[in-house]
Amino acid sequence: MNIADTIRKRRSVFPKQYSTETISKEELLSALELANYAPSHRMVEPYRFIVFQKESIPTLLELLNDSLAEIPALKKSKTITKLEHSNAIIFIIQKNSDIVPKWENTASMAMAVQNIWLGFADKNIGCYWSTPPWAIQLHKQLGLQENEECRGLLYVGKTDDYPTDSHPMRSDFEGKVEWR
Numbered sequence: 213m214n215i216a217d218t219i220r221k222r223r224s225v226f227p228k229q230y231s232t233e234t235i236s237k238e239e240l241l242s243a244l245e246l247a248n249y250a251p252s253h254r255m256v257e258p259y260r261f262i263v264f265q266k267e268s269i270p271t272l273l274e275l276l277n278d279s280l281a282e283i284p285a286l287k288k289s290k291t292i293t294k295l296e297h298s299n300a301i302i303f304i305i306q307k308n309s310d311i312v313p314k315w316e317n318t319a320s321m322a323m324a325v326q327n328i329w330l331g332f333a334d335k336n337i338g339c340y341w342s343t344p345p346w347a348i349q350l351h352k353q354l355g356l357q358e359n360e361e362c363r364g365l366l367y368v369g370k371t372d373d374y375p376t377d378s379h380p381m382r383s384d385f386e387g388k389v390e391w392r
């Protein structure tokens with residue numbers, strides 16, 4: 213599939229759409245390593261990832277015990293179900309420094325995430341980027357450094373029916389470009 217087709221194909225695929233098929237470490241790595249091709253100002257490479265594979269999700273749930281205790285009961289049980297239905301959970305970590313402005317680190321981190329997301333889409337592996345307050349606040353639980361921030365997580369799972377209803381909700385592109 214060429215790059216334009218993969219960009220058009222990429223969608224948010226949610227845990228209820230995931231099958232029980234496992235994803236190997238190699239499959240995860242082949243999408244994850246695409247992050248390394250993201251550009252960054254002064255090559256600060258302001259991103260890293262913490263991956264919980266299927267067998268480590270119970271450990272993750274233990275780790276999140278206190279964080280999830282603070283959210284409403286219904287939301288908490290939905291979150292646990294989503295984590296349990298996933299084949300891997302990838303925490304997105306942004307590394308900041310005084311070398312470049314923070315927004316540039318955010319931009320580069322997001323480009324790295326897009327690369328991973330496209331890598332999964334190309335292989336029909338579903339994923340979506342979730343940024344709930346409980347995840348954004350994770351720091352101690354993930355053992356992050358002082359200069360690091362959690363920018364949410366990717367829920368990941370294989371799917372038998374990758375969405376094909378191409379991009380609902382998007383407004384016309386026409387109004388987004390001004391030609392002069």
Ligand SMILES: Cc1cc2nc3c(=O)[nH]c(=O)nc-3n(C[C@H](O)[C@H](O)[C@H](O)COP(=O)(O)O)c2cc1C
Pocket residue numbers: 222223224225340341342343344379
């Ligand atoms: C930075 C970022 C944060 C997001 N956070 C959430 C989230 O917390 N919950 C959620 O359901 N979707 C989240 N999404 C997914 C978007 O809702 C989704 O990409 C959008 O609806 C477009 O759908 P598509 O990905 O299928 O094109 C996030 C996407 C981005 C880029």
